[in-house]
Structure formats: C-alpha cells, structure tokens
Amino acid sequence: MVQYAVTLKDGDWTVFKDGEPIERGLTRSAAIQMAKDLAFEAEERGDNVELLIQGYYGDMSRRLSGGADD
Numbered sequence: 001m002v003q004y005a006v007t008l009k010d011g012d013w014t015v016f017k018d019g020e021p022i023e024r025g026l027t028r029s030a031a032i033q034m035a036k037d038l039a040f041e042a043e044e045r046g047d048n049v050e051l052l053i054q055g056y057y058g059d060m061s062r063r064l065s066g067g068a069d070d
Contacts, residue, residue, distance in 0.1 A: 001047070001048045001049070001050060002017065002018065002039075002042045002047045002048070002049050002050070003016075003017070003018050003019070003049075003050045003051075003052065004016065004017055004035040004038050004039050004042075004049065004050070004051050004052070005019075005035070005051075005052040005053070005054075006028070006031045006032050006035050006052070006053045006054060007052075007054040008028075008054055009021070009024070012024050012025045012026070013025075013026045013027060013028045013030070013031040014026070014031065015031050015034050015035050015038070017038065028056075032053055035051060035053070036051070039051045043065055047065075048064070048065045049064070049065045050062065050063070050064055050065075051063040051064075
C-alpha cells in the first residue's frame with residue numbers, strides 16, 4: 001500500500017508519500033493534482049493506493065484504490 005496525502009503544514013500545502021514530505025509550498029489545487037497524478041501512476045504499476053486530502057477546515061477525505069471512499 002502506498003499512501004499519498006495533501007495537508008497544510010507550516011502555512012504551505014504539502015504532498016506526502018508514506019508520511020515523508022515530497023513537495024512543499026504548493027497551492028492546494030496544485031498539491032491535490034500532484035497527489036492524484038502520483039496515485040494514478042502507482043495504480044498503473046499495480047500498487048494499492050490510499051489518498052488523503054485535507055480540506056480547508058481540517059477535515060480529511062480518504063480514497064482507496066478501486067474507487068472506495070470512506
């Protein structure tokens with residue numbers, strides 16, 4: 001399982017892979033697009049993917065490979 005996350009950290013939107021920051025200082029929309037692209041590439045390789053995206057008010061949305069949402 002590969003996990004990508006988009007969160008607000010220290011005032012910047014950051015993309016994480018498996019808990020490690022891989023890109024900082026993005027707009028929220030750019031960070032979401034980057035995470036979605038990375039998740040798509042991982043799924044193409046056959047990996048299971050969890051995608052977490054923080055909303056503006058701190059709420060988190062979660063998406064798993066295969067389109068299942070929590």
